[in-house]
Amino acid sequence: MVAVLAGCAGLAGKPEDRVRERAQARWDALLKDDLKGAYEYLSPGSRAVMDFKSYEASVRKGFWKAATVDSVTCPTAQRCEVTETIDYEFNGRRTRSPLTETWIEEGGNWWLVRK
Numbered sequence: 001m002v003a004v005l006a007g008c009a010g011l012a013g014k015p016e017d018r019v020r021e022r023a024q025a026r027w028d029a030l031l032k033d034d035l036k037g038a039y040e041y042l043s044p045g046s047r048a049v050m051d052f053k054s055y056e057a058s059v060r061k062g063f064w065k066a067a068t069v070d071s072v073t074c075p076t077a078q079r080c081e082v083t084e085t086i087d088y089e090f091n092g093r094r095t096r097s098p099l100t101e102t103w104i105e106e107g108g109n110w111w112l113v114r115k
Contacts, residue, residue: 016072019080019103019110026112027067027084035059043104043111050114064088070098078105 029037066087074080
């Protein structure tokens with residue numbers, strides 16, 4: 001039984017890997033203007049206080065030009081900090097900035113906490 005549980009734990013991977021994958025997938029959705037897809041990565045608590053129409057109104061389509069997850073650090077088993085580099089267009093110029101997001105584990109999955 002212990003061997004089976006160890007095998008299942010290995011399939012799940014490290015939290016950092018799973019969070020990196022989900023954070024990049026969310027940014028990929030935003031880059032494609034797939035706001036519905038990006039919205040689905042918000043934590044259940046974030047979605048409880050912000051419906052999709054409000055989220056959609058808060059996002060500027062076409063604003064982001066590129067996004068890369070640089071690092072993921074998980075100070076606890078249920079919370080990770082994701083550092084990213086975001087490229088966007090501002091006043092007709094492409095700009096690059098760092099960004100840090102918080103992701104939490106809830107219900108067996110990882111979710112972005114919207115501030």
